[in-house]
Amino acid sequence: GENVEQHPSTLSVQEGDSAVIKCTYSDSASNYFPWYKQELGKRPQLIIDIRSNVGEKKDQRIAVTLNKTAKHFSLHITETQPEDSAVYFCAAKNQGGKLIFGQGTELSVKP
Amino acid sequence: EPEVTQTPSHQVTQMGQEVILRCVPISNHLYFYWYRQILGQKVEFLVSFYNNEISEKSEIFDDQFSVERPDGSNFTLKIRSTKLEDSAMYFCASRDGQAAPNYGYTFGSGTRLTVV
Numbered sequence: 256g257e258n259v260e261q262h263p264s265t266l267s268v269q270e271g272d273s274a275v276i277k278c279t280y281s282d283s284a285s286n287y288f289p290w291y292k293q294e295l296g297k298r299p300q301l302i303i304d305i306r307s308n309v310g311e312k313k314d315q316r317i318a319v320t321l322n323k324t325a326k327h328f329s330l331h332i333t334e335t336q337p338e339d340s341a342v343y344f345c346a347a348k349n350q351g352g353k354l355i356f357g358q359g360t361e362l363s364v365k366p
Numbered sequence: 367e368p369e370v371t372q373t374p375s376h377q378v379t380q381m382g383q384e385v386i387l388r389c390v391p392i393s394n395h396l397y398f399y400w401y402r403q404i405l406g407q408k409v410e411f412l413v414s415f416y417n418n419e420i421s422e423k424s425e426i427f428d429d430q431f432s433v434e435r436p437d438g439s440n441f442t443l444k445i446r447s448t449k450l451e452d453s454a455m456y457f458c459a460s461r462d463g464q465a466a467p468n469y470g471y472t473f474g475s476g477t478r479l480t481v482v
Contacts, residue, residue: 287469298473351422352397356409
């Protein structure tokens with residue numbers, strides 16, 4: 256069935272370091288891959304996304320890469336700040352429109 | 367910026383009771399979704415709704431669940447006889463039929479359901 260695997264489940268970095276979170280998906284028909292940041296008790300907030308016809312996208316300190324052949328995509332955060340601390344979810348959208356989420360990564364940025 | 371509105375923000379109910387969670391999607395959106403998130407876990411798809419009918423549902427969405435768009439603006443999720451394991455945050459989402467940007471996918475702020 257459709258599945259998205261996300262690693263690592265927790266990630267602790269020093270302020271200023273980079274953080275990388277990786278996801279793999281199973282449905283080769285998936286065509287849209289958003290990343291969400293979620294703070295405790297709040298809704299997921301879209302931070303960046305990528306479509307299946309693009310290999311890389313960057314927005315200031317955040318970038319996402321997609322390897323369609325290998326069916327994996329990654330989130331890269333550079334120059335991390337304490338306010339980047341949150342749970343991050345990757346997701347893949349199937350042809351029908353639903354999002355399949357990864358298990359989440361709890362990122363902790365230590366000052 | 368248009369928002370998806372959910373009410374109530376928090377609902378406490380007795381086990382076995384029926385609950386209705388309400389959502390007002392963005393007005394020109396065509397596709398509607400319910401997701402749930404058990405505390406500390408990932409967001410899980412429940413159901414998608416388009417053109418006044420369910421287009422896809424997960425195995426979580428059993429006979430105890432139903433959805434309705436009664437008046438062209440509200441989109442509701444009903445749980446007929448709540449169980450303790452239904453306790454979760456329920457997110458409504460909607461999107462338009464266009465492909466850009468981000469497929470218009472917008473999440474509501476959620477309803478925290480606590481079954482006691």
